Amino acid sequence: MNPSKKNWYLTQFDLFDKNGNGKKNATSAAIRDKARNIFTSGDFPTTDDESWKYTNLSPMLQYNFSPAFIPDPSPEKTDPVRSLFMDGTSRMVFINGWLNEQFTSIQGIPKKAVIKNISEAVRTNSDLTGEFLGKQSLAVQQPFPALNLSMLNDGAFIYLPDGSELSEPLHIIFYTVPGGRTLMNQPFVQIVASDNTRAGIIIHTVGLPGEVYLSNAVTEVIAGKSAKIEIANIQYENLQSFHIHSLFMKQSSDSQLSHHAFSFGSSLARNDVSATLDGENGECVLNGLFTIEGQQHSDHSTVIDHAKPNCRSREVYKGILNGKSTGAFNGKIIVRQDSQRTDAKQSNNNLLLTKEATMNTRPQLEIFADDVKCTHGATIGRIDDTALFYMRSRGIDPYRAQSILTMAFAMQLVEYLPWESLRLQLQERIAAQFNFRN
Amino acid sequence: MLEIVNLHATVNGNPILKGLNLTVKTGEVHAIMGPNGSGKSTLANILAGKEGYTVTKGEVRYYDRNLLELSPEERACEGVFLAFQYPVEIPGVNNTYFLKTALNSIRKYRGEEELDAMDFLNLVREKIKLVEIDEDLLKRPVNEGFSGGEKKRNEIFHMAVLDPKLAILDETDSGLDIDALKIVANGVNVLQSEHNSVIVVTHYQRLLNYIVPDFVHVLWDGRIVKSGGKELAQQLEEQGYDRIKEEASRTATGAAV
Numbered sequence: 001m002n003p004s005k006k007n008w009y010l011t012q013f014d015l016f017d018k019n020g021n022g023k024k025n026a027t028s029a030a031i032r033d034k035a036r037n038i039f040t041s042g043d044f045p046t047t048d049d050e051s052w053k054y055t056n057l058s059p060m061l062q063y064n065f066s067p068a069f070i071p072d073p074s075p076e077k078t079d080p081v082r083s084l085f086m087d088g089t090s091r092m093v094f095i096n097g098w099l100n101e102q103f104t105s106i107q108g109i110p111k112k113a114v115i116k117n118i119s120e121a122v123r124t125n126s127d128l129t130g131e132f133l134g135k136q137s138l139a140v141q142q143p144f145p146a147l148n149l150s151m152l153n154d155g156a157f158i159y160l161p162d163g164s165e166l167s168e169p170l171h172i173i174f175y176t177v178p179g180g181r182t183l184m185n186q187p188f189v190q191i192v193a194s195d196n197t198r199a200g201i202i203i204h205t206v207g208l209p210g211e212v213y214l215s216n217a218v219t220e221v222i223a224g225k226s227a228k229i230e231i232a233n234i235q236y237e238n239l240q241s242f243h244i245h246s247l248f249m250k251q252s253s254d255s256q257l258s259h260h261a262f263s264f265g266s267s268l269a270r271n272d273v274s275a276t277l278d279g280e281n282g283e284c285v286l287n288g289l290f291t292i293e294g295q296q297h298s299d300h301s302t303v304i305d306h307a308k309p310n311c312r313s314r315e316v317y318k319g320i321l322n323g324k325s326t327g328a329f330n331g332k333i334i335v336r337q338d339s340q341r342t343d344a345k346q347s348n349n350n351l352l353l354t355k356e357a358t359m360n361t362r363p364q365l366e367i368f369a370d371d372v373k374c375t376h377g378a379t380i381g382r383i384d385d386t387a388l389f390y391m392r393s394r395g396i397d398p399y400r401a402q403s404i405l406t407m408a409f410a411m412q413l414v415e416y417l418p419w420e421s422l423r424l425q426l427q428e429r430i431a432a433q434f435n436f437r438n
Numbered sequence: 439m440l441e442i443v444n445l446h447a448t449v450n451g452n453p454i455l456k457g458l459n460l461t462v463k464t465g466e467v468h469a470i471m472g473p474n475g476s477g478k479s480t481l482a483n484i485l486a487g488k489e490g491y492t493v494t495k496g497e498v499r500y501y502d503r504n505l506l507e508l509s510p511e512e513r514a515c516e517g518v519f520l521a522f523q524y525p526v527e528i529p530g531v532n533n534t535y536f537l538k539t540a541l542n543s544i545r546k547y548r549g550e551e552e553l554d555a556m557d558f559l560n561l562v563r564e565k566i567k568l569v570e571i572d573e574d575l576l577k578r579p580v581n582e583g584f585s586g587g588e589k590k591r592n593e594i595f596h597m598a599v600l601d602p603k604l605a606i607l608d609e610t611d612s613g614l615d616i617d618a619l620k621i622v623a624n625g626v627n628v629l630q631s632e633h634n635s636v637i638v639v640t641h642y643q644r645l646l647n648y649i650v651p652d653f654v655h656v657l658w659d660g661r662i663v664k665s666g667g668k669e670l671a672q673q674l675e676e677q678g679y680d681r682i683k684e685e686a687s688r689t690a691t692g693a694a695v
Contacts, residue, residue, distance in 0.1 A: 181467060385489075390526040393486050393546070394540035395514035404539065408530025408579075 002182060006040060008064045009147065016151045019069040027122040028152050031125070031134045035149035042143045054328035054360045055270050055299040060069070060242040065184035065214045067151050071098030073177035078103075084204050086421045089171040091154050093115065096177055097155050097185050103173075110164035114157060118188065119299070121157035132192050136220045136248035138276070145246045148186040148218045155188030160197040161316055162224070169200035169230075169419055176207035176215060185314045186215040191231070195224035195252070202232045202422060207238040207265070215266070217245045223255040230418055231260045234426070237265035239296070245271045253279025253308070260417055261288035261317075262426060264433075273302040276310040285313040289413035291433055293322035293330065302332040306339040309369075313343075318413055319350040320406060321357035331376070332364040337339050339369045346376040351409050353402075401433045409435075439464045439501055439635055440604060446495035446516070446660075447484055454480045457496070457659030465632040469646055469671060470639045472657035473679045477524060481657070482608040485637075486520035487513050500604070514540075516545035517603030517634075521593040521610050528580040533592070534562065536580050538598055544600060554659050565598040569625045587618035592626040601629070606637045611645035623648030643675035658668045 012111045013036060043051040044061060078095050081103060082121045085091065093103035093114070097262065099117040109115050114125050122129045134152065156172050157331035172188035187205055205215055215237050223229050242268035251257050263269050269292075275284050290298040304313045335342045351361045363376040383405050391401035407430060414426045440462040447455040450613050456476045462468055462628065485498065486490050487510035498505040505513065506518050528536065541561075542552040553561065566573065569591045581589050590610055607626065611619055630636050636648055646654070654670040655662045658676055658679070663686035664670065674682070 138476040291532070384526075386526050387528050389488055389510060390522065390528070391536070392510040392513055392541070393488075393520050393522075394536075394600065397510050397511050397543065398509075400539070400543070404531055404536075404610055408528070411530055 005061060006043075009039065009150070012066055013150055015066060015069065015185065016153075018043045024278050025122045027126055027129050027133065028118070029102055030269065031138070031149050035134070035146045036139050038138065038141050038146035039143055039150050042141065042146065044143050045318045049198075049332060051301055054326070055268070055297065057268075058381050060214065060268060060360070061419050062268050063182050063212060063214070066181045067153070068096035068098065068183055071095060071100070077177045078175065080208065081206070084173055084206065084425075085302070086171055086202075086419075086425070088168050089116065089202070090168065091171045091173070093175065094156075094187065095175045096117060096183060097153055097187075097244055104309045108167065110160065110166070112161040113164050114159040115170065116157050118155040118190070119153060120122045124377045125157075125159070128192070130321070131159060132159070132191055132222065133157065135219070138245065140248075141160065142246065144216055145218050147247075148188060151186060152188065155190070158201070159189045159192045160194055160199055162194045163196045164194070165197065166199040168266060169202050171202045171204075173204045173206065174217065176241070176278070178208060178211040178213045178236070178241075179215055182211070183213040185213060185215050187215065189219045191219070191229070193221070193227045193229050195226060195429045197224065197227045197229070198228050200418065201229070202419065203233045204236065205233070205243065206236045207241050210240070212240040212242070213238075215241055215243045218345075219242070219245070219247045219251070220298070221247070221249040221257065223249070223257045224253045225252045226254040227252070230260070232260040232262065232422065235261075235263045235269060236381045237269070239265060239267060239294070241266045243269040245269075247271070247273045249275040249284070251277050251279060251282040251284060254281045255279065256283045258284075258285035259287070260413070261300070261371075262291075263290040263300075263415070267296060269296075270362070271287065271300045273300070274305075275303065275313075276305045276307055277313065278307050280308050280310045282308070282311045284311070284313045285315070286317070287416050288317040289319075289409065289410055289415055290322040290324075290327065291430065292325040292327060294325060295323070296325045297327070298325070299328040300330075303332045303334065304344065306333070306335045306342045306344065308336075308341045309338060309342065311339065311342055315346040316413065316416075316431070317348045318409065319359060319412060320353065321350065322353040324354070324356040326358045329359075329361045329378075330364065331362070332366065332378075333374060334370050335365075335367040335372050335374065337368040340371040342369060342372040344372070344374040348378040348408075350380045351406065352380065353383070353406065372402060399435070406434045407431060440505075441499040442496070443499070444496035445484075445493065445498065447480060448492045448611060449480065449490060453494075454492040454610070454660055455484070458657070458661055460655065460662060462635050464635055466651065466653065467578075467630060467636045467638065469651035469654045470657050470662075471641070471643070471671065471674060476657045477642075477660045478657055480606055481640050482520060482523075482637075484508060485606055486518065496597050505531055511543070512547075514600070515544045516575065519597050519600055519602030519605045521590075521597055521607045522606065523609040523612065525581045525589040525593050527582045527584075532628065533578055533580045534576045537562075537596060540648050541599055545647050561599060565603045567593060568598050568623050568628050569595045571595050584633050588617065590614055590622055591618065591625075593611060594622050598625060598629055603634045604637070605629070605634065606639065608639045610638070611639065611640055611642060612617060620648055643671045646671045658683055
């Protein structure tokens with residue numbers, strides 16, 4: 001790594017320790033130490049790295065980011081977060097990385113379940129946090145998850161014991177109020193869903209408009225046997241920000257794990273998904289939609305590892321690119337030698353609304369077993385001229401027709417969501433973006 | 439209402455229409471027949487305003503306006519309707535929603551109040567009977583997964599709701615079985631009145647057993663080479679197009695001499 005850049009973060013680690021963000025807990029300290037070792041011995045990726053070919057981090061690396069050492073934003077700056085609240089859900093709100101108790105409310109949790117902020121959980125549930133916290137991130141030795149855990153302070157820790165169920169989705173919001181120093185907000189969510197659990201978790205990462213900041217998020221999910229878990233990540237960072245999200249998912253046999261990624265904001269967004277089907281008869285669903293404009297860049301890189309036989313994966317990603325925006329999708333599917341009767345399906349469809357927008361898509365299938373069913377399809381196209389003419393010939397003006405067609409393209413992903421309130425929220429947001437009126 | 443004078447048009451530089459003349463008055467039903475490649479669909483598409491056609495000569499007057507200067511949506515708002523030969527599938531766009539948007543766009547253009555959901559539903563219920571369309575198709579995305587017959591019936595259903603002054607049916611009979619053909623024809627007959635006109639573009643005579651035209655025109659090599667009453671269609675059915683082609687080339691040769 002560039003020595004001055006490395007020194008900057010080493011200084012930040014020192015400042016972080018001196019300011020006592022982690023409150024000197026042994027579990028957190030041990031994770032931070034491991035993460036710092038990984039971080040300092042590694043490098044930020046460059047476009048020479050195969051999986052970062054289309055995402056150049058140099059604009060981000062010009063900045064020196066610092067964590068928020070105290071939870072200081074004023075109420076008038078934090079109040080807009082209320083617009084995201086959904087009725088009937090338990091809610092955890094983190095502002096600049098710190099739990100906000102005023103907005104947080106958790107009710108009706110199953111017996112023996114743990115839904116806590118991490119700084120609390122490491123004190124009260126040291127056995128569980130010691131067993132699970134950050135394990136998947138530390139195993140991969142990548143710089144962004146390592147940077148996140150190098151300053152592990154707060155975040156959400158969710159543990160569901162065998163057979164438990166969350167009757168309403170859990171809503172987690174990471175909110176950045178930029179200002180003062182160039183902030184880095186590093187959301188961390190750990191989800192441990194034991195055998196036969198049912199849960200839905202909605203995670204928003206959001207930032208107030210204004211100054212540049214880095215949102216470097218990590219989500220780790222473990223799904224036990226026959227667990228049924230739905231997770232959505234919705235990214236509304238401000239348009240100056242940089243957003244990195246590293247998602248790790250590991251599933252046991254007969255589990256169903258669905259992840260929905262919606263990405264709208266930030267000047268540069270990179271989403272890494274690493275999903276492992278680690279037990280037979282598991283089902284992994286990855287859905288994603290990004291809509292970008294202006295000079296925005298959005299990159300999704302997913303890996304689904306069929307490590308065991310008889311598993312199913314379904315992946316649908318879509319991109320809508322306006323202005324001079326650029327996008328990339330890389331979808332890798334690995335089918336191990338013994339993973340017979342794997343059934344994998346991947347599709348990536350992209351809509352370019354201007355001539356200046358650019359999209360790169362790359363399916364990557366690595367199949368080592370012989371009895372498998374793997375299909376993939378990728379398209380990059382413009383608004384369908386024949387559909388546009390059909391609509392115009394019935395009296396609909398071309399701007400309206402284009403917005404209807406764009407909206408229809410996007411709504412497929414919204415309709416996959418199991419929660420109506422979130423569907424409506426997203427529909428409204430996408431409609432506003434494409435000037436769509438009902 | 440419609441006057442086509444000496445219309446010449448090219449596609450990718452290839453001349454397709456070569457001096458077409460046609461006059462349609464309000465309340466009339468005209469059938470345009472002709473073999474494949476004679477320019478039937480080109481004519482229909484040019485009237486609707488589809489891109490990809492270059493008019494090199496001639497003009498199209500529609501109620502004293504130059505039709506060719508209007509955008510496709512303006513033509514629709516002025517009462518022109520094209521029933522597509524190949525209706526387009528639009529995934530994700532609900533058929534009813536589409537039609538309501540279309541109708542209200544047209545009403546807005548004409549300075550009429552837009553219909554609310556309730557009024558629109560009543561209108562749909564009334565029109566749906568004409569084409570015997572399955573109500574389920576209204577809830578589905580436009581034409582997506584519809585059978586060939588369902589697509590054509592959906593076109594006539596759209597036409598019924600939008601109530602055009604000039605309806606152009608481009609090979610609406612192709613791919614229809616006889617029952618579907620009757621339903622489609624019945625829909626057209628019910629909608630046709632002294633206030634609106636229909637141009638039926640077809641390869642075969644059989645649709646004209648059910649939609650009885652006032653005039654039949656034979657299009658060949660980009661021109662109307664013969665016009666007559668409904669009996670002309672019957673004659674074509676019996677003799678085929680070859681006889682007409684021969685006559686037409688004789689006339690062309692004669693004219694040259």
